[in-house]
Amino acid sequence: MTKEGVQYGSSKSKLLTITSGKGGVGKSTFTANIAYLLSKRGYKVAVIDADIGLANMQVLFNVRPVHTIFDYIEAKAELSDVIMQTPYYNVYLLAGKSGYSYANHSNSFVLTRVVSDVVALNEFDYVLIDTGAGLNDYVKEFLKISDNILALTTTDPSALTDVYALMKMLSKDKNSLMLCFNHTKTAKIGFSIAKSLENLAKKNRLNTNFMLEYIGNVSSSSTISTTGRLRKLFAYEFENETVTTELEMVIDEVLKKMNGGL
Numbered sequence: 001m002t003k004e005g006v007q008y009g010s011s012k013s014k015l016l017t018i019t020s021g022k023g024g025v026g027k028s029t030f031t032a033n034i035a036y037l038l039s040k041r042g043y044k045v046a047v048i049d050a051d052i053g054l055a056n057m058q059v060l061f062n063v064r065p066v067h068t069i070f071d072y073i074e075a076k077a078e079l080s081d082v083i084m085q086t087p088y089y090n091v092y093l094l095a096g097k098s099g100y101s102y103a104n105h106s107n108s109f110v111l112t113r114v115v116s117d118v119v120a121l122n123e124f125d126y127v128l129i130d131t132g133a134g135l136n137d138y139v140k141e142f143l144k145i146s147d148n149i150l151a152l153t154t155t156d157p158s159a160l161t162d163v164y165a166l167m168k169m170l171s172k173d174k175n176s177l178m179l180c181f182n183h184t185k186t187a188k189i190g191f192s193i194a195k196s197l198e199n200l201a202k203k204n205r206l207n208t209n210f211m212l213e214y215i216g217n218v219s220s221s222s223t224i225s226t227t228g229r230l231r232k233l234f235a236y237e238f239e240n241e242t243v244t245t246e247l248e249m250v251i252d253e254v255l256k257k258m259n260g261g262l
Protein backbone atom coordinates (compact mmCIF):
# COMPACT_ATOMS: atom_id res chain seq x y z
CA MET A 1 0.00 0.00 0.00
CA THR A 2 1.25 3.52 -0.74
CA LYS A 3 1.87 5.63 2.33
CA GLU A 4 -1.28 7.69 1.77
CA GLY A 5 -3.61 4.81 0.92
CA VAL A 6 -6.60 4.25 3.20
CA GLN A 7 -5.43 2.09 6.09
CA TYR A 8 -7.68 -0.94 6.00
CA GLY A 9 -6.64 -1.99 9.49
CA SER A 10 -8.78 -4.99 10.25
CA SER A 11 -11.47 -3.96 7.76
CA LYS A 12 -12.38 -6.43 5.04
CA SER A 13 -13.44 -3.57 2.73
CA LYS A 14 -11.37 -3.13 -0.41
CA LEU A 15 -11.31 0.19 -2.16
CA LEU A 16 -11.58 0.57 -5.94
CA THR A 17 -11.49 4.07 -7.43
CA ILE A 18 -12.90 4.54 -10.90
CA THR A 19 -11.74 7.61 -12.75
CA SER A 20 -11.21 9.02 -16.22
CA GLY A 21 -9.32 11.96 -17.51
CA LYS A 22 -11.96 13.02 -19.99
CA GLY A 23 -15.61 13.44 -19.05
CA GLY A 24 -18.49 11.51 -20.58
CA VAL A 25 -16.52 8.33 -21.32
CA GLY A 26 -18.91 6.12 -19.31
CA LYS A 27 -17.34 6.20 -15.84
CA SER A 28 -20.58 6.41 -13.83
CA THR A 29 -22.28 3.80 -16.02
CA PHE A 30 -19.35 1.45 -15.44
CA THR A 31 -19.23 2.10 -11.69
CA ALA A 32 -22.93 1.32 -11.20
CA ASN A 33 -22.83 -1.80 -13.36
CA ILE A 34 -19.59 -3.06 -11.79
CA ALA A 35 -21.20 -2.61 -8.36
CA TYR A 36 -24.17 -4.69 -9.45
CA LEU A 37 -22.02 -7.43 -11.02
CA LEU A 38 -19.88 -7.63 -7.87
CA SER A 39 -23.03 -8.03 -5.78
CA LYS A 40 -24.12 -10.82 -8.13
CA ARG A 41 -20.87 -12.58 -7.24
CA GLY A 42 -21.89 -12.49 -3.59
CA TYR A 43 -20.16 -9.32 -2.47
CA LYS A 44 -21.66 -6.44 -0.51
CA VAL A 45 -20.80 -3.19 -2.26
CA ALA A 46 -20.94 0.52 -1.43
CA VAL A 47 -20.66 3.15 -4.14
CA ILE A 48 -19.53 6.62 -3.16
CA ASP A 49 -20.51 9.29 -5.67
CA ALA A 50 -17.45 11.51 -5.50
CA ASP A 51 -18.23 13.40 -8.69
CA ILE A 52 -18.35 16.63 -6.71
CA GLY A 53 -21.00 19.02 -7.99
CA LEU A 54 -22.04 16.74 -10.88
CA ALA A 55 -23.30 13.72 -8.99
CA ASN A 56 -25.53 11.46 -11.07
CA MET A 57 -25.24 8.04 -9.49
CA GLN A 58 -28.73 8.36 -7.97
CA VAL A 59 -30.10 8.69 -11.49
CA LEU A 60 -28.35 5.51 -12.64
CA PHE A 61 -29.64 3.60 -9.62
CA ASN A 62 -33.03 5.31 -9.92
CA VAL A 63 -33.18 6.33 -6.25
CA ARG A 64 -33.97 9.56 -4.44
CA PRO A 65 -31.47 10.10 -1.66
CA VAL A 66 -32.68 11.83 1.47
CA HIS A 67 -29.13 12.56 2.63
CA THR A 68 -25.87 13.07 0.78
CA ILE A 69 -22.23 12.75 1.78
CA PHE A 70 -22.23 16.50 2.40
CA ASP A 71 -24.84 16.07 5.16
CA TYR A 72 -22.41 13.72 6.87
CA ILE A 73 -19.46 16.06 6.37
CA GLU A 74 -21.50 18.93 7.79
CA ALA A 75 -22.62 16.74 10.72
CA LYS A 76 -26.27 17.00 9.69
CA ALA A 77 -26.61 13.25 9.31
CA GLU A 78 -25.04 10.05 10.53
CA LEU A 79 -23.08 7.90 8.12
CA SER A 80 -25.79 5.23 8.41
CA ASP A 81 -28.36 7.81 7.22
CA VAL A 82 -26.31 8.51 4.10
CA ILE A 83 -25.73 4.88 3.12
CA MET A 84 -28.85 3.99 1.16
CA GLN A 85 -30.00 0.70 -0.25
CA THR A 86 -30.39 0.72 -4.06
CA PRO A 87 -32.94 -1.45 -5.87
CA TYR A 88 -30.13 -3.99 -6.30
CA TYR A 89 -29.55 -6.48 -3.50
CA ASN A 90 -26.35 -5.73 -1.55
CA VAL A 91 -25.58 -2.57 -3.52
CA TYR A 92 -25.59 0.61 -1.44
CA LEU A 93 -25.10 4.22 -2.48
CA LEU A 94 -23.62 7.22 -0.73
CA ALA A 95 -25.01 9.95 -2.92
CA GLY A 96 -23.38 13.19 -3.89
CA LYS A 97 -25.19 16.39 -4.63
CA SER A 98 -25.66 17.75 -8.11
CA GLY A 99 -25.09 21.44 -8.62
CA TYR A 100 -23.69 21.70 -5.10
CA SER A 101 -21.24 24.46 -4.39
CA TYR A 102 -18.35 22.93 -2.52
CA ALA A 103 -16.72 26.22 -1.60
CA ASN A 104 -17.27 25.34 2.06
CA HIS A 105 -14.98 22.38 1.70
CA SER A 106 -11.82 24.07 0.58
CA ASN A 107 -9.89 21.26 2.22
CA SER A 108 -10.51 18.41 -0.14
CA PHE A 109 -9.45 15.87 2.50
CA VAL A 110 -12.75 16.32 4.34
CA LEU A 111 -14.34 14.43 1.48
CA THR A 112 -11.90 11.56 1.55
CA ARG A 113 -12.61 11.13 5.26
CA VAL A 114 -15.99 9.75 4.20
CA VAL A 115 -14.14 6.97 2.39
CA SER A 116 -12.03 6.05 5.42
CA ASP A 117 -15.14 6.07 7.60
CA VAL A 118 -17.02 3.75 5.24
CA VAL A 119 -14.03 1.39 5.09
CA ALA A 120 -13.78 1.49 8.89
CA LEU A 121 -17.37 0.21 9.18
CA ASN A 122 -16.05 -3.16 7.99
CA GLU A 123 -19.45 -3.78 6.43
CA PHE A 124 -18.72 -3.88 2.72
CA ASP A 125 -16.55 -6.21 0.68
CA TYR A 126 -15.93 -3.51 -1.92
CA VAL A 127 -16.15 0.25 -1.71
CA LEU A 128 -16.25 1.86 -5.16
CA ILE A 129 -15.49 5.54 -5.64
CA ASP A 130 -16.76 7.28 -8.75
CA THR A 131 -14.57 10.39 -9.09
CA GLY A 132 -15.38 13.35 -11.27
CA ALA A 133 -13.65 13.74 -14.61
CA GLY A 134 -10.42 15.66 -14.92
CA LEU A 135 -7.68 16.14 -12.39
CA ASN A 136 -8.95 18.79 -10.00
CA ASP A 137 -7.92 18.88 -6.32
CA TYR A 138 -10.85 16.71 -5.28
CA VAL A 139 -10.08 14.02 -7.82
CA LYS A 140 -6.40 14.14 -6.85
CA GLU A 141 -7.30 13.68 -3.20
CA PHE A 142 -9.42 10.59 -3.94
CA LEU A 143 -6.64 9.16 -6.09
CA LYS A 144 -4.10 9.82 -3.37
CA ILE A 145 -5.92 7.57 -0.87
CA SER A 146 -6.51 4.77 -3.39
CA ASP A 147 -4.21 1.88 -4.17
CA ASN A 148 -6.54 0.34 -6.74
CA ILE A 149 -7.35 2.80 -9.49
CA LEU A 150 -9.22 1.96 -12.66
CA ALA A 151 -9.07 4.53 -15.46
CA LEU A 152 -11.72 4.37 -18.11
CA THR A 153 -11.08 5.84 -21.53
CA THR A 154 -12.15 5.74 -25.13
CA THR A 155 -9.74 5.62 -28.05
CA ASP A 156 -10.46 9.29 -28.73
CA PRO A 157 -7.10 11.16 -28.88
CA SER A 158 -8.20 13.75 -26.33
CA ALA A 159 -9.28 11.01 -23.91
CA LEU A 160 -5.91 9.28 -24.37
CA THR A 161 -4.05 12.55 -23.79
CA ASP A 162 -5.93 12.85 -20.49
CA VAL A 163 -5.09 9.25 -19.56
CA TYR A 164 -1.43 9.93 -20.17
CA ALA A 165 -1.62 13.01 -17.91
CA LEU A 166 -3.14 10.75 -15.25
CA MET A 167 -0.34 8.19 -15.72
CA LYS A 168 2.25 10.93 -15.39
CA MET A 169 0.76 12.11 -12.13
CA LEU A 170 0.19 8.66 -10.63
CA SER A 171 3.60 7.32 -11.65
CA LYS A 172 5.17 9.60 -9.03
CA ASP A 173 3.78 7.66 -6.07
CA LYS A 174 1.62 4.75 -7.21
CA ASN A 175 2.62 1.30 -8.39
CA SER A 176 0.00 0.78 -11.06
CA LEU A 177 -3.03 1.94 -12.95
CA MET A 178 -5.66 -0.37 -14.43
CA LEU A 179 -6.78 0.78 -17.86
CA CYS A 180 -10.11 -0.14 -19.41
CA PHE A 181 -11.47 0.95 -22.79
CA ASN A 182 -15.08 1.85 -23.45
CA HIS A 183 -16.73 2.14 -26.88
CA THR A 184 -13.97 -0.15 -28.13
CA LYS A 185 -14.86 -3.20 -30.18
CA THR A 186 -11.95 -5.53 -29.67
CA ALA A 187 -9.53 -6.30 -26.89
CA LYS A 188 -6.76 -6.12 -29.49
CA ILE A 189 -7.34 -2.38 -30.05
CA GLY A 190 -7.24 -1.63 -26.34
CA PHE A 191 -4.18 -3.80 -25.86
CA SER A 192 -2.19 -2.13 -28.63
CA ILE A 193 -3.10 1.41 -27.45
CA ALA A 194 -2.12 0.46 -23.88
CA LYS A 195 1.24 -0.76 -25.28
CA SER A 196 1.73 2.59 -27.06
CA LEU A 197 1.00 4.45 -23.81
CA GLU A 198 3.52 2.23 -22.02
CA ASN A 199 6.13 2.95 -24.68
CA LEU A 200 5.47 6.67 -24.39
CA ALA A 201 5.94 6.38 -20.62
CA LYS A 202 9.28 4.62 -21.18
CA LYS A 203 10.39 7.22 -23.73
CA ASN A 204 9.52 10.05 -21.34
CA ARG A 205 11.22 8.22 -18.48
CA LEU A 206 8.23 7.96 -16.16
CA ASN A 207 8.98 6.00 -13.01
CA THR A 208 9.83 2.46 -14.16
CA ASN A 209 8.21 0.92 -11.07
CA PHE A 210 4.85 2.19 -12.29
CA MET A 211 2.83 -0.30 -14.33
CA LEU A 212 -0.04 0.34 -16.70
CA GLU A 213 -2.28 -2.73 -16.58
CA TYR A 214 -4.66 -3.21 -19.50
CA ILE A 215 -7.77 -4.94 -18.16
CA GLY A 216 -10.21 -5.06 -21.06
CA ASN A 217 -12.75 -3.32 -23.20
CA VAL A 218 -16.48 -2.79 -23.59
CA SER A 219 -18.07 -2.19 -27.00
CA SER A 220 -20.50 0.55 -27.94
CA SER A 221 -24.04 -0.63 -27.59
CA SER A 222 -27.48 0.89 -27.74
CA THR A 223 -28.31 -1.47 -24.86
CA ILE A 224 -26.15 0.70 -22.62
CA SER A 225 -27.47 4.08 -23.73
CA THR A 226 -31.09 2.90 -23.68
CA THR A 227 -30.94 1.32 -20.22
CA GLY A 228 -29.11 4.43 -18.98
CA ARG A 229 -31.95 6.61 -20.25
CA LEU A 230 -34.48 4.34 -18.54
CA ARG A 231 -32.50 4.53 -15.27
CA LYS A 232 -31.74 0.83 -15.37
CA LEU A 233 -28.49 -1.12 -15.31
CA PHE A 234 -27.59 -2.88 -18.55
CA ALA A 235 -25.82 -5.70 -16.70
CA TYR A 236 -29.04 -6.42 -14.78
CA GLU A 237 -31.44 -6.09 -17.71
CA PHE A 238 -29.29 -7.87 -20.31
CA GLU A 239 -27.16 -10.39 -18.51
CA ASN A 240 -26.35 -12.37 -21.67
CA GLU A 241 -25.46 -9.43 -23.93
CA THR A 242 -21.92 -9.05 -25.26
CA VAL A 243 -21.37 -5.83 -23.32
CA THR A 244 -22.27 -7.53 -20.03
CA THR A 245 -19.89 -10.40 -20.80
CA GLU A 246 -17.17 -7.87 -21.63
CA LEU A 247 -17.72 -6.07 -18.32
CA GLU A 248 -17.67 -9.41 -16.46
CA MET A 249 -14.25 -10.07 -18.01
CA VAL A 250 -13.06 -6.63 -16.87
CA ILE A 251 -14.23 -7.49 -13.35
CA ASP A 252 -12.35 -10.82 -13.47
CA GLU A 253 -9.18 -8.83 -14.20
CA VAL A 254 -9.89 -6.22 -11.53
CA LEU A 255 -10.39 -8.93 -8.91
CA LYS A 256 -7.21 -10.70 -10.03
CA LYS A 257 -5.24 -7.47 -9.64
CA MET A 258 -6.84 -6.62 -6.31
CA ASN A 259 -6.82 -10.05 -4.73
CA GLY A 260 -4.40 -12.07 -6.77
CA GLY A 261 -7.31 -14.28 -7.89
CA LEU A 262 -11.07 -14.43 -8.32
Ligand SMILES: Nc1ncnc2c1ncn2[C@@H]1O[C@H](COP(=O)(O)OP(=O)(O)OP(=O)(O)O)[C@@H](O)[C@H]1O
Binding pocket: 020, 022, 023, 024, 025, 026, 027, 028, 029, 030, 051, 054, 132, 133, 182, 183, 218, 219, 220, 221, 222, 224, 225, 226, 228, 229
Ligand atom coordinates in the same frame (compact mmCIF):
# COMPACT_ATOMS: atom_id res chain seq x y z
N1 LIG B 1 -20.39 1.39 -24.25
C1 LIG B 1 -21.37 2.28 -24.38
N2 LIG B 1 -22.22 2.24 -25.44
C2 LIG B 1 -23.21 3.14 -25.59
N3 LIG B 1 -23.44 4.16 -24.74
C3 LIG B 1 -22.62 4.26 -23.67
C4 LIG B 1 -21.56 3.34 -23.42
N4 LIG B 1 -20.93 3.70 -22.27
C5 LIG B 1 -21.57 4.78 -21.81
N5 LIG B 1 -22.58 5.13 -22.64
C6 LIG B 1 -23.48 6.30 -22.52
O1 LIG B 1 -22.64 7.45 -22.53
C7 LIG B 1 -23.20 8.48 -21.72
C8 LIG B 1 -22.15 8.97 -20.72
O2 LIG B 1 -21.91 7.96 -19.75
P1 LIG B 1 -21.61 8.32 -18.23
O3 LIG B 1 -22.56 9.34 -17.71
O4 LIG B 1 -21.50 7.04 -17.51
O5 LIG B 1 -20.18 8.99 -18.42
P2 LIG B 1 -19.24 9.66 -17.32
O6 LIG B 1 -17.85 9.40 -17.76
O7 LIG B 1 -19.62 9.22 -15.96
O8 LIG B 1 -19.62 11.18 -17.51
P3 LIG B 1 -19.23 12.41 -16.53
O9 LIG B 1 -17.88 12.84 -16.95
O10 LIG B 1 -20.29 13.41 -16.86
O11 LIG B 1 -19.30 11.90 -15.12
C9 LIG B 1 -24.43 7.87 -21.07
O12 LIG B 1 -25.56 8.27 -21.81
C10 LIG B 1 -24.23 6.36 -21.20
O13 LIG B 1 -25.46 5.64 -21.27
